[in-house]
Amino acid sequence: MSSLRFRWLAIVGLVSGLLGWLANWLTTRNGYGTPTLPLTSLVTTAVIIGITLVFGRRVLRWTNGRRDRPLDPILATRTLVLAQACAYAGAVSLGWHAGIFVDQVTLLAVRSSTAPLWGSVALMVGGMVMIVVGLVVENFCRLPPDHDATGTAEREEGEYA
Incomplete structure (x- = not known):
């Protein structure tokens, strides 16, 4: 499995x-509401981040030498996929709400409420945290270059558990 590429996260x-800027531009100019997630979605984001960190910690403990029992390879693979999905979801959330933020800033002169603006900022921060946690947990899943599951030196540097 390949590692996350910063270029792909940036493109996403x-x-x-x-798309967020365009959606906000179309909806607000036609009398509809701002297409942002509700602030309660930050609770869901926090749960996803917590689950990712818990699974990542289990893999990290094993890679750091606490091998009193074997690491389930399915758990390690799912943890890696969860970390990468967390990073990509964070990139989508950050980008979408940054686009909305940019358009909302231009509307400050004609709007009396700044709630969509601050909601976008909060969701952008949540997206940034998801990206960081995804990258950190992905790094937890890397094996040292001189070890594999049996302790022999056959893996290349950066290979996953």
Whole structure:
């Protein structure tokens, strides 16, 4: 499995930012509400981040030498996939709400409420935290270059558990 590429995260963020800006531009100019997630979605984001960190910690403990029992390879693979999905979901959320934020800033002169603006900022921060946690937990899943599951030196550097 390949590791996350910052370039792809940036591309996903930029594309979702452009789509978010366009969606906000279309909806607000036609009398509809701002297309942001509700602030309660930060609770869901926190739960996803917590689950990712719990599974990542289990893999990290095993890779750091606490091998009193074997690591389930399915758990390690699912943890890696969860970490990468967390990072990509964070990039989408960050980009989408950054696009909305940019459009909302231009509307400050004609709007009396700044609630969509601050909601976008909060959801952008949540997206950034998801990206960081995804990258950190992905790093937890890397094996040292001189070890594999049996302790022999056959894996290449950066290979996953």
